[in-house]
Structures are given as C-alpha cells and as structure tokens.
Amino acid sequence: MKIIQAYKEDGKEWEYFQQKATLKNPLVLVFGNRYLLEKSEIIENIRAEFPYENIVFGSTAGEILCCHVNDNSISVTVIEFENATYKVERENILDFNKNAVELGKSLYEKMPKDNLKHLFVLSEGSFVNGSSLINGLETNLNSSLSITGGMCGDDARFEKTVASFKENPKEGEVILIGFYGESLEISFASFGGWIPFGPERIITRSEGNILYEIDGQPALDLYKKYLGEKSNELPQASLLYPLNVTPDGKKDPVVRTILNINDADQSMILAGDVPVNSRVQLMMASVDGIAQGAQTAANLAMTKRKNKPELALLVSCIGRKLVMNQRVEEEVEQVREVVGDKVPLAGFYSYGEMAPFNGSTSCELHNQTMTLTLISE
Known part of the structure; x- marks a missing residue:
C-alpha cells in the first residue's frame, strides 16, 4: 500500500x-x-x-x-x-x-x-x-x-x-x-470516555431521531433546566452535554448528540434514533x-x-x-x-x-x- x-x-x-x-x-x-x-x-x-x-x-x-x-x-x-x-x-x-x-x-x-x-x-x-x-x-x-x-x-x-x-x-x-x-x-x-450523571429517566415520546418527552415532560424544557444559563447557547451547548441512551431490551448504551432544537414543540433533533422506553441520562466529560x-x-x-x-x-x-x-x-x-x-x-x-x-x-x-x-x- x-x-x-x-x-x-x-x-x-x-x-x-x-x-x-x-x-x-x-x-x-x-x-x-x-x-x-x-x-x-x-x-x-x-x-x-x-x-x-x-x-x-x-x-x-x-x-x-x-x-x-x-x-x-x-x-x-x-x-x-x-x-x-x-x-x-x-x-x-x-x-x-x-x-x-x-x-x-x-x-x-x-x-x-x-x-x-x-x-x-x-x-x-x-x-x-x-x-x-x-x-x-x-x-x-x-x-x-x-x-x-x-x-x-x-x-x-x-x-x-x-x-x-x-x-x-x-x-x-x-x-x-x-x-x-x-x-x-x-x-x-x-x-468515548464520557461519564453519565444525574438521574436516569425514560423516553416517553419520540419519533425516529426526534425526542419530544422524557418522563412525560417536554424534552427541551427538561434539558434546559439541567443546562441552566448555558441553555441560552443551544444547540451548540448541547455538544458538551450529550445524552446517554440505552434502548429498551439492550445492554449497550449509545451516545446521542443534539443537532438542533425546536422551541415551538419543545423537541430536540438528535443525530440518531432515540426509541420510546429507552433509558436516558445526561453526560459530561473532561479533557483527560x-x-x-x-x-x-x-x-x-x-x-x-x-x-x-x-x-x-x-x-x-x-x-x-x-x-x-x-x-x-x-x-x-x-x-x-x-x-x-x-x-x-x-x-x-x-x-x-x-x-x-x-x-x-x-x-x-x-x-x-x-x-x-x-x-x-
């Protein structure tokens, strides 16, 4: 070669x-x-x-x-x-x-x-x-x-x-x-090297790669509460706090980055599927x-x-x-x-x-x- x-x-x-x-x-x-x-x-x-x-x-x-x-x-x-x-x-x-x-x-x-x-x-x-x-x-x-x-x-x-x-x-x-x-x-x-943190929640409404509800609450609204002041920097800020998603019936989680948000229906558009009944947590990381x-x-x-x-x-x-x-x-x-x-x-x-x-x-x-x-x- x-x-x-x-x-x-x-x-x-x-x-x-x-x-x-x-x-x-x-x-x-x-x-x-x-x-x-x-x-x-x-x-x-x-x-x-x-x-x-x-x-x-x-x-x-x-x-x-x-x-x-x-x-x-x-x-x-x-x-x-x-x-x-x-x-x-x-x-x-x-x-x-x-x-x-x-x-x-x-x-x-x-x-x-x-x-x-x-x-x-x-x-x-x-x-x-x-x-x-x-x-x-x-x-x-x-x-x-x-x-x-x-x-x-x-x-x-x-x-x-x-x-x-x-x-x-x-x-x-x-x-x-x-x-x-x-x-x-x-x-x-x-x-990866990222670490899940916070409570594990359940995805209660989604369609393909669009996440609408977590634990029955609007997904974007819940996510913004976690981000605090950083929520003003969405969607870029979401790259620092992706989601750890474990689909129902599977043991291996996948990490999902948020590509965009929709304030009108409080949804988040992710890079890949986020099935209903998946367990989900926020993630964070250090340089090391x-x-x-x-x-x-x-x-x-x-x-x-x-x-x-x-x-x-x-x-x-x-x-x-x-x-x-x-x-x-x-x-x-x-x-x-x-x-x-x-x-x-x-x-x-x-x-x-x-x-x-x-x-x-x-x-x-x-x-x-x-x-x-x-x-x-």
Whole structure:
C-alpha cells in the first residue's frame, strides 16, 4: 500500500508529508472546511494537484492529518493498493424524499459483493438520520461484513454539510466505499470516555431521531433546566452535554448528540434514533477522560491484529473537539502512540460516527466517540 498525504490552507501552497509521486488509480480522500469545498477555484486546484478519477470529498468540523488537527484547511490522503481493490458508489438523500433507509438499501445493492471485505460510509451530516441509514445498509448485509464511517461536519455552525464522489461537493450526498481482497486486514473500534450523571429517566415520546418527552415532560424544557444559563447557547451547548441512551431490551448504551432544537414543540433533533422506553441520562466529560477514551479505542482496534496497520482512518466527534479545545491534538497523539508513529493518520471531526460495538459486526451510530478504522494489506 502506498500513501501520499498533503494539506493546504486557503491562499497557501500544498504541504506534503511524503514525497510527491504519481500513483495508479488511487482512492483520494479529501476532507476539508465546508466554505473551502464550496469554492470552485479550490476544487479546481485540488483536481490539478491530484489528477485522479476517484476523488471523494467531505466537509468536516476539523481535519485530522498526521498527528495534527487543522481548521479551515483541505487535507488529502491518496491511497494506492498493491493487491486489494476498492469501489465507490453514491446516492443523494434528496432523491429518496429524505428516506435514509431506502437510500441505504439502494447504496448497498449497487456494491459488487464478491470478495467485499469492508464498507466505509461518508454521509451528509445535517439532516440524514444516521441510524436509519445504517439500518438500510444492513438490511441485506452479509453478517461477516463490517461497516465504519462518519457523518460530515460543518465546524460548530450546523448550517449544512457537503460531500461528493468525482463531482463538486454538494448537499445531501452519501458516499459508500467498498474495500475488496483477501490481502486486506481491517480492524476497527469506537470509544468515548464520557461519564453519565444525574438521574436516569425514560423516553416517553419520540419519533425516529426526534425526542419530544422524557418522563412525560417536554424534552427541551427538561434539558434546559439541567443546562441552566448555558441553555441560552443551544444547540451548540448541547455538544458538551450529550445524552446517554440505552434502548429498551439492550445492554449497550449509545451516545446521542443534539443537532438542533425546536422551541415551538419543545423537541430536540438528535443525530440518531432515540426509541420510546429507552433509558436516558445526561453526560459530561473532561479533557483527560476524552484523551483516555481515544487511547482505549486504539487499543481495542489493535487487539488481535495479525499485521501492523498501514493506514488509520480516524472519525472523532465535534463535541470532543469543543471540550478539548487547544488540547485537541492530545487524543490524536494517544492514537498515534498505540498504532505506531509511522502509521499515516487521516480523518475528520464529525457530526456522528459509525462503527460496531466492540466484539460485534453490527454497526451502530455513535456520538462523542473516537472511531478508528485500521487498514493493511
């Protein structure tokens, strides 16, 4: 596997982490600030610098490259496999009347199945229900297949996200990358480091990813009481206090970030499903706890690997970035210490992370986690 990585800030020249070279039919991953990805001259510059066909674009809430976290930049990772192959497909949620389940089904059906080893998702992050998207992808999924990925970001603006395959980035896109070949070894893990606090309550009214009532009370009203003065900073403040949700009949909780609020009906729109009768608690975190969580995720991803990873794809939540602030690179450094300082790191800060629970192959939508996908051949 050959990897070339580079990044640029607006108005500056490209900086490379490896020697610049021409590769054959590589997969090109471009993660960048949404404002930059909407500039046609930036896209033209990327295409000129990396004149390859298979380019995937995604907007972020921060770009991870090497052991750095960048803002307002474009980061590029070019991957050429020696024996393995890949396939990229796309759909737009607006063509499915925002039905993420049907979109997921359609995307998976497009993907050739022979020797398919792993699926990586890059999804629109503003209005796609990530849980429903995963449900659609897994409807006819072979039980041995694994899925990881993330929802695109837009810093802390929450205005819109953009993504694309080959085309210029636009709203509504969901990209699916299939990795093929017996030579591939792909491992993954996801872990948070956040701590539940306060009383455990019951979700009494919800619809998909819209939360209306907790313990029979308007959800937003109850949430604001907990936040106090910080409630004036919603929805951004909710990134610091996500919800720990344990669906009825399940033992493993998922963390849910609040993407938006509706004062009219006192509801909250979350990144994924929040089923009725789920147990729910508020969560909080410390910088040290988040950094430790990233290390735990890396250790879990490295467990039982036969070979050293040649590439680490990191998807971390914007909420973690906001808590860590100027110390944000510490969680990336924790990952680097575990996977090896010579392993290229690439990724982004997201509005939602996708990965199975540890020890499972069934994918879940997570929030506030560090999610890793380690690849070698």
